[in-house]
Amino acid sequence: MTHTELQRLYDEHAQALYAFLLGLTRCEADTKDLLQDVFVRLARSPECLQGVVSERGYLIRLAHNLFVDMARRRGVRERGGERLEAELAGLFSKGPDEDSAAFRESLDRALGQLPQEQRAVVHLKLWQGLTFEAIAEALDISPNTAASRYRYGVDKLREVLRPLYSEIR
């Protein structure tokens, strides 16, 4: 794979991968490591994108697999890190007004309270606009599982955010 090709992939997909990985890891440093790994893999295996229908889908799958590998490697530490997930990860850009900023902070925390599987599906559906079929393919699950995880996740978010959401509407 040429450097130009790698640059094109970065320019087209790195933002989406960054948001997805930050949502999963909730840690800027881990996100950077994983993003680096994604591009190292791409550079080492230039043939991996041949015949791929959706580059974005393939890269999300690759990023998710790398995240799962990292979580497995860390094992015990990951269990200790559950507490940190309820804290702010800085997923959203700062809003112009205070209400929006407060809502985003609450949303950030609420996402941190979701199980990782639901968080991944909710992110891909809401912020990447993927279909359940595409999500299922990227995460190696069935479309029904993707849909049910999404529904559970959104229900939990609604439960947590209901007071704030009603207030700012």
Place this chain on the structure above:
Amino acid sequence: MKTNDFERRLSEQPMKALPHEWRAEILGNVQPCAIATPTRKLGGWHEWLWPSPVAWGALAAMWMAAFCLNAVSREPVSQRAKADRPVVSWQMALNRQRELEVALSMFDEPPAPVDRPKSFVPKPRSEISTSNSLV
């Protein structure tokens, strides 16, 4: 709170932007270590054979032709058994001949020297009596 309104509201929240400085770092780290130039692992006749379906087809056709020729030229089992029988009997006769030769060769060999006890030659009677009288 309608589901669609809520979900739309969530999806409208802008995600944080990717830090600009990461681009140079990530691509810079990748470039020296990992950009692989496509290597040509196959060489020689592999290179000729592998990508060419015609070559594979020709090879397969040759195998089939060889197989068919082998099958056609093979004699039926009964004929082969008949043809094999004289050979077997001839071999048995040859073996018998060899065994006979070995047995005969054992008779031709000179007898091995054996330490026989000296045969007792009786002395003349006159000598016996003298020897006894002396004792």
